[in-house]
Amino acid sequence: MAECTQDVVPTRVFDFIRHQLDHFPKADAFAYKVAGEWKKFSTAEVIEAADGLAWALYRQGIRPGDRVASVTETNRPEWNIIDIAVMSLGAVHVPIYPNLPGDEFRYVLEHSAAKLAFVSSERLYRALSPLAARLPGLPRIYTYDDAAGATSWRELSASASGSFDADARQVLAALRDRVKPEDLATLLYTSGTTGTPKGVMLSHRNLTSNAIVCADLVMGTHRERALSFLPLCHIYERTLINIYVYSGVSVYYAENLNTIVVNLREVRPHMFSTVPRLLEKIYEKILERSEHLPWPQRRFARWALRRAVQYDPDHPMT
Structure with missing residues (x-):
């Protein structure tokens, strides 16, 4: 069972999800699309899954300070579960861009x-398997989904579930208590466009203080749902996810960059993060499609676009 914590300001990244359980328990803390349906994880389910995975990782020999890598092609709740599990052991999460060259x-x-x-x-x-075979320090690779010859993270968690009892939970609680705000939480590597990738060391305090300070600046009056599609391995989206969890916002992950418009209609988020070029592409697509509409609709579309360009969020039009 997921346990509530004392009413204190989060100082470690894994404190955010327990803070949410205390203050904004969600039925849909994280959600993503599976076989055409939105699969949702409640706050309590995320904590339970992360604790179960943390115990399995502990039994695999992961200890404070150890590095655990993750590579994901699209944003998924498994990434967050791994993030929480790894950091709650005092280990270091190393998210990697999925499009890096093999070297x-x-x-x-x-x-x-x-x-x-x-x-x-x-x-x-x-x-990655051939690379791991040449790296003696990386003997194991686990998958999100089932794959031939591989062990999934769910199978890894299940393998340790038989010993995940009250004593195991006490061990995990003791490990969490040992993690200090100044401890290393993550290593973020640059894409290597100007040489070899550079690792940026960020502590729990770096990540939590940024999220807490920025929360009131980012959040509006409606704090129900956010759509996420920018890479979780980038600090921008990662910081926003921390803000969402801290503020009690449900995070819905878009299927991919090509389904953003469809997912926006389905989720109807109160907020989402993006980059200018993506907005430009959406605007260009709207312009292109509007030119093929019958004249009355085309005229209305052009009027709507002009109104959108004039919109000032600080001074909404009536």
Whole structure:
């Protein structure tokens, strides 16, 4: 069972989800699309899954300070569960861009001294397995989904479920208590466009203080749902996810960049983060489609676009 914590300001990243349980327990803390349906994880389910995975990782020998890598092609709740589980052990999460060349994958895994890795797809598993075979310090790669010859994170958690009892929970609680705000939480590697990737060391205090300070600046009066599609391995989206969890906002992950418009209609989010170029592409697509409409509709579309361009969120039009 997920336990509530004392009413204190979060100082470690994994405190955010328990803070949400105390103040804004959600039936849909995280959600993503599976076989055409939105699969939702409640706040309590996320904590329970993260604790179960943390125990399995502990039994696999992961200890405070160890590095655990993850590579995901699209944003998924499994990433957050892994993030919480790894950090709650005092270990360090190393998220990696999925589109790196093979030599850069190997460099990051070797340079970070990752002891195991999680990948989101069978394609990534096939790509990283040969690299892992040449890295004696990385003997295991786990997958999000089932893949031939691989062990999924759910199977990993299930393998330790028989010993996940009250004593195990006490061990995990003691490990969480040992993690200090100044401890290393994550290593974020640059994409390596100007040489070998560079690892940026960020502590729990770095991540939590940024999220808490920025929460009131980012959040509006409606705090129900957010749509996420920017890479979780980038600090921008990662900070926003921390803000959402801290503020009690449900996070819905878009299927991919090509389904954003469809997912926006389905989720009807109160907020989402993006980058200018993506907004430009959406605007260009709207312009292109409006030119093929019958004249009355085309005229209305042009009027609506002019109104949208004039919109000032600080001074809404009536």
